[in-house]
Amino acid sequence: MTRLLTRLAVIFIAVGLFFTSQSLAAPQRAAAADPGYLMLHFTGEGTTGQQMYLSHSTDGLHWNDLNDGASILRSTIGTKGVRDPALVRSPDGSKYWIIATDLCWGCGSTVDGSINNGSRNLVVWESTDLVNWSQPWLLNVAGAIPDGRNAWAPEAIWNPDTNDYVLYWATNVPLNGKTKHRIFYARTSDFRTITTPQTYIDRPGSQELIDTQIIEMPAGVGNYRYVRASGDGQITLEGSNSILGTWTNLGNLSGIGLTGAQVEGPMWMKFRDGNEWTLYLDQYASRGGYMPVTTTDPSAAGTYKLPTSGNYNLGGTKKRHGSILNLTAPEESRVLARWPSTSAKRLQSFNFQDRYVRHANFDVRIDQNITGPDAQFRLRPGLAGSGTVSFESVNMPGYFLRHANNDFQLVRNDGSSQFAADATFRQVAGLADSTWSSFQSYNHPDRYIRHYAYYLKLDPITTVTGRSDATFRVTN
The missing domain is CATH 2.80.10.50 (Trefoil (Acidic Fibroblast Growth Factor, subunit A))
Incomplete structure (x- = not known):
């Protein structure tokens, strides 16, 4: 059974091993007075779970659901469901975008229909302050891809080499009559218009790839300016000094027992206090939600450490594939004031x-x-x-x-x-x-x-x- 079929099957079948109080052996984190972290995510299937949710953490390991655990944005367009969101901040901090998969699994859509005749659009929101968001719009990213069947799991990163964003996502372009998701990219400056999509990551043969996320490295850490983690049968790590340049395979996480048959949705976060990162991974096969693995060098596969018991908690809602933003103090103040945990009346x-x-x-x-x-x-x-x-x-x-x-x-x-x-x-x-x-x-x-x-x-x-x-x- 391929990774994709396994992934689809576990959406409907609960498989044992549910981590409810996992924790991570890690150094003492920074004081809570420092600005914290914001996680944008969805929570599950159905019209309620496939919307936009926010969680906040002061240390990057213990998360509190904002808005009393309810969604903060609801899609009213396309399939009227959104998954796999990315939260994008402009280099000068004057604008933010949410980009997400236009997919409402279990809301009338079928498995085959979503894969082979799904939405070719992404759902996009824009904001100037991180709390007041525009009406959503649809951005057609896969319509120009020959035989492109859908558009899933978008991400975007600012590219200083071209002074715009590299927007990348997964599209199923079948190979020999069978499903094959691979990563495509286009350039954009406003998430309203894009350049012609190009192939970005294509693994050999029938191997599919749906989830990938890039993080920029500070000078002096590792040998590459950028590191990306991708779910392609493994959790594969690659490095490059240019977002659109050549990428070098750096290994995978199979050495600590994590493969693409167990986890997906890689989500990077850098801790504020020193050169330490966590790569959050969604335990989709066990329906266990996200867990963090930590490293002092994302480009070195052998440095990643599995969580142990005692030091992390993901809060009351299950966190599904999303992204994490290191907040500034003004951003944190605005977000916490806008979405306090106020019970419904x-x-x-x-x-x-x-x-x-x-x-x-x-x-x-x-x-x-x-x-x-x-x-x-x-x-x-x-x-x-x-x-x-x-x-x-x-x-x-x-x-x-x-x-x-x-x-x-x-x-x-x-x-x-x-x-x-x-x-x-x-x-x-x-x-x-x-x-x-x-x-x-x-x-x-x-x-x-x-x-x-x-x-x-x-x-x-x-x-x-x-x-x-x-x-x-x-x-x-």
Whole structure:
């Protein structure tokens, strides 16, 4: 059975050996006062797991799920699922991109269809601050590859030799009627247009290759400026002094018992305190999630060390193929402020206590006995002012309850001051019962959130009925 068939089979079959509290023998890490690390990842199959998640670590070994373990971005385009994301920062730190596989496994797609007639697109988001993201767009990277069947596991790295990014990914171009994924690349400056795709890594014969990630080395460590790790039946290491130049095989990790039949999704991270790196590897065959192996020289296969018990924890959600960013202090402050672990809440109507606020097709109303994510919101610090709240949807992260023309809809935050004001409210004692709550508009303080004919409105409150309609309980 080929590596790919093994990989596909274990998506649906749980195989013993699940590492739940693995750890790593490593030197004492840097003080938590130093900026930490941000991991972008997905968590599993289905429409919920195949979205964008963030985790934070102060030491690179112990991870906390941000946003209470919920997704921070949801794809609304293509297959409406995203996997294998890469987080890209521009050299000057003024822009960021997320690029991800456009694939929703188990959401109506078949194994054969995803491999042989899958999306040729990547899903891309852009940001200027790492917390406010654009609407996603599709970037067709495999459509120009003759007989290219899909586009999986994208990565990108800045290339100083060409002053743009090398964007690389896996595409199945069958060989002798059988599946063969290999790595292609194109150049881009904006992740909206690309040069004609070219073959980047192609192993001999029928050997497939889906996952690869490159890390740039500091001067004085090893003999190469760049090292890449690839899943190609082994976890193969290669070195080069030019991203688009010649690469030299440096060996693999079979010496410590790790092959491509056991692990995939190599994900590099450099520790801040000294010349030490970890290569996180996804234990896909055992469904064990990521584990770190460490080294003081990524180009030397014999220096890698397996984890032992005691020193690492991946947090509450399973981390699947993604990337890690070493944060600056301002980036860390913004990220932690934007996605604190705030539990999901519901808003219960005072005078129709079997009804709760929910969104449906982006409209907002109160419905009976709603418990699902359409009726769950996170009460965030108000977008427009201190001491206020804004309501962010749990299943549509980045979308908030917003009033317009005295009506309410669930709307994506566009970052404008007008949006912030329209989506911000003061939580005050309930107008009908002081043990409950009412929500006063930030920019129209004579008006409150209320329901009318079961739909949410923003109205002045002058009657007993109005006070009841404008009173809610924040509950689980």
